[in-house]
Every structure is written in structure tokens, then in C-alpha cells.
Amino acid sequence: MDTTTPHPARVYDWFLGGKDNYPVDEALGRQIMSTDGGAPRAARANRRFMRRATRRVAQEAGIRQFLDIGTGIPTEPNLHQVAQSVAPDARIVYVDNDPIVLAHAEALLRGTPEGETRYLQADAREPDLILEQARRILDFDRPVALSLIALLHFVADEDGAYDIVATLVDALASGSCLALSAMTADFEPEQVRRGIAAYAAGGVTLVARSQAEVGGFFTGLDLMEPGVVSVAHWHPEPGPDGVSPDGEGPVSLYGGVGVKP
Numbered sequence: 001m002d003t004t005t006p007h008p009a010r011v012y013d014w015f016l017g018g019k020d021n022y023p024v025d026e027a028l029g030r031q032i033m034s035t036d037g038g039a040p041r042a043a044r045a046n047r048r049f050m051r052r053a054t055r056r057v058a059q060e061a062g063i064r065q066f067l068d069i070g071t072g073i074p075t076e077p078n079l080h081q082v083a084q085s086v087a088p089d090a091r092i093v094y095v096d097n098d099p100i101v102l103a104h105a106e107a108l109l110r111g112t113p114e115g116e117t118r119y120l121q122a123d124a125r126e127p128d129l130i131l132e133q134a135r136r137i138l139d140f141d142r143p144v145a146l147s148l149i150a151l152l153h154f155v156a157d158e159d160g161a162y163d164i165v166a167t168l169v170d171a172l173a174s175g176s177c178l179a180l181s182a183m184t185a186d187f188e189p190e191q192v193r194r195g196i197a198a199y200a201a202g203g204v205t206l207v208a209r210s211q212a213e214v215g216g217f218f219t220g221l222d223l224m225e226p227g228v229v230s231v232a233h234w235h236p237e238p239g240p241d242g243v244s245p246d247g248e249g250p251v252s253l254y255g256g257v258g259v260k261p
Contacts, residue, residue: 006202008154009100013073015043020073020104028202035194042231042251046181047075049231049255050149051082053179056224056235057145057257058086061177065144067134069124069168070151071096074107079147080117088114093134097123124151125159127167143175143260150253152217153183153207161207165217172260178221181231181255182214183207192252214254221258231255 006028010021014029021029032039057063064087068079071094077085080092094108094117102121111117118137122130131140138144146168155161169178185192185208196206215228226234230250234257239245 006204007098007100008199008204009072009098012043012150013075015040016047016075018073018075020100028198031201032195032198035198036188036191036252038188038191038251039195041247042253045230045232045246045251046150046253046255048237048246049181049234049253050079050147050179051077052235052237053255053257054079054082054145054147055086057177057179058083058090061143061145061175061259063143063145063175063177064090065138065142066090066092066147067095067130067138067144067168068092068147068149069095069130070148070154071101071108071119072098072150073101074104078108080108080111080115083145084112084115088112091116091138093118093120093137095120095122095124095130095134097121124148124164125155127164131168131171140171141173143177144172145177145179146172148178148180148217150181150183152180153209154205156205156207162216166219169221169260174260176260178218178258178260179255180214180217180257181253182209182217184209184211184214184252184254186210186252186254187230187250188252208252209254211254214256218256218258220260222261224257224259228254228256 232246
């Protein structure tokens with residue numbers, strides 16, 4: 001495990017206030033914050049979007065199977081904890097190709113006795129392999145909630161970002177859902193540009209997409225209201241003080257949930 005080069009999963013963990021990161025990750029995080037002070041807020045808002053989307057598809061769509069690709073370092077509550085709080089018998093498959101995530105995967109497997117949680121080591125750019133392995137655990141004849149949270153901005157169009165999503169969605173049964181979030185420069189173009197440059201200096205490529213481009217991932221799906229919006233504005237929930245913890249303004253990530261007709 002290389003601890004001398006910054007890693008996006010560990011930088012994200014640092015933004016969330018986690019402890020599974022190293023000085024080199026903190027250094028990149030602080031460099032990004034010096035040019036884009038909203039990055040930690042965006043990371044936290046994205047995490048809350050995942051929880052709201054998971055809870056909503058479990059409650060309203062009645063989905064009991066979840067496929068989460070690009071899991072990242074576990075940060076409680078994890079997706080399975082949200083899903084199984086609604087439906088204790090929910091089955092969750094986490095997928096990531098990162099040895100850092102693998103090292104922490106045990107934390108992802110502590111689910112309810114009624115349900116099941118599994119971790120697969122696989123690359124998001126190999127959707128057919130992911131589906132082959134996930135079929136051993138999930139029943140693809142029944143609805144599945146596919147989560148691609150803060151993943152696709154690491155995959156360029158020329159590397160098949162849209163084809164990956166299409167392959168995965170095509171394998172899902174009617175009534176399945178896609179929950180997705182991806183970075184955008186629509187709201188804070190200069191800050192995002194500088195953040196992308198900082199990541200590039202650390203050896204990480206990022207892609208910012210417009211609202212229409214993010215919407216393209218949902219082709220053929222029926223979008224839940226309010227459609228593709230800043231993750232901070234997707235069914236925001238008030239905090240203990242009655243104010244949304246994500247604030248009033250948008251963050252530089254679009255999110256949405258689509259249902260397969």
C-alpha cells in the first residue's frame with residue numbers, strides 16, 4: 001500500500017473527518033481547500049445524498065437488493081446500515097478495486113443477521129465481471145438499487161463512462177433504481193478548475209460534467225423528483241436546529257435517482 005502518494009479515497013476520507021488517511025493525503029486535501037474551500041462541504045453533502053437516496057429507494061420503491069460500486073473507505077453509517085435500518089433483510093454487495101478499501105472491508109460486512117453484506121474486489125471499468133460476480137449473491141430477476149456515488153468523475157468519456165453505466169443498467173430488472181452523483185463545474189467553475197488541477201498534480205484525473213451530461217447517465221430511466229440537481233438540493237433534510245446541514249447553496253456535485261421502467 002503506497003502511503004507516499006496521495007489517494008482520492010483517503011483524501012475524501014480526510015474531507016469527511018476520517019482517520020484512514022496519511023499526511024500526504026492531508027497535504028493534498030489542504031492544497032485543494034486553499035483553492036476550493038467548498039470541497040469538504042461537497043464531500044459531506046455527497047455522503048448525506050447517498051444516505052437519503054438509499055433510504056428513499058428502500059422505503060418508497062421497496063428495493064431489498066443493493067449494488068454499490070466504488071464503495072470507498074467505510075464511513076458510518078455505511079450504505080448497508082441505512083438500507084438494513086429500513087429492511088433488515090436487505091442484501092448489499094459492495095464493489096471496489098482499491099486495496100485500501102479492501103483493507104477496511106471487514107467494517108462493511110457487519111450487517112443484520114436477517115440480511116447479507118458482501119465485498120467484491122473488482123474494477124468499475126469491468127462491468128461484465130462485476131455483474132458475473134454479483135449474480136452469485138443478488139437475484140437480478142428482482143429489482144436492484146445500483147449506486148454509483150462520486151465515482152464517474154474518475155472515468156473519462158473516452159474511457160467508456162457512459163457505456164459502463166449502460167451495461168450495468170441493462171442487466172437490471174424492471175423497477176430497479178440507479179442512484180448516481182458526479183462532479184460538476186456548473187456552480188463554481190474556477191474553484192473546480194483549480195481543484196482538478198490540484199488532483200492532477202497528485203496524479204489523479206477528474207472530469208467535471210454539466211447537468212445535461214450527468215443527466216445522460218439516466219438515459220432510459222424515469223427520474224425521481226426533483227431530477228438531476230446539486231446533491232445538497234436532492235430532498236434535503238433539516239438538522240436538529242431545523243436548518244439543512246448542507247446549507248442553502250449548491251455544492252459542485254450533481255445527483256439523481258432514476259427508476260427503470
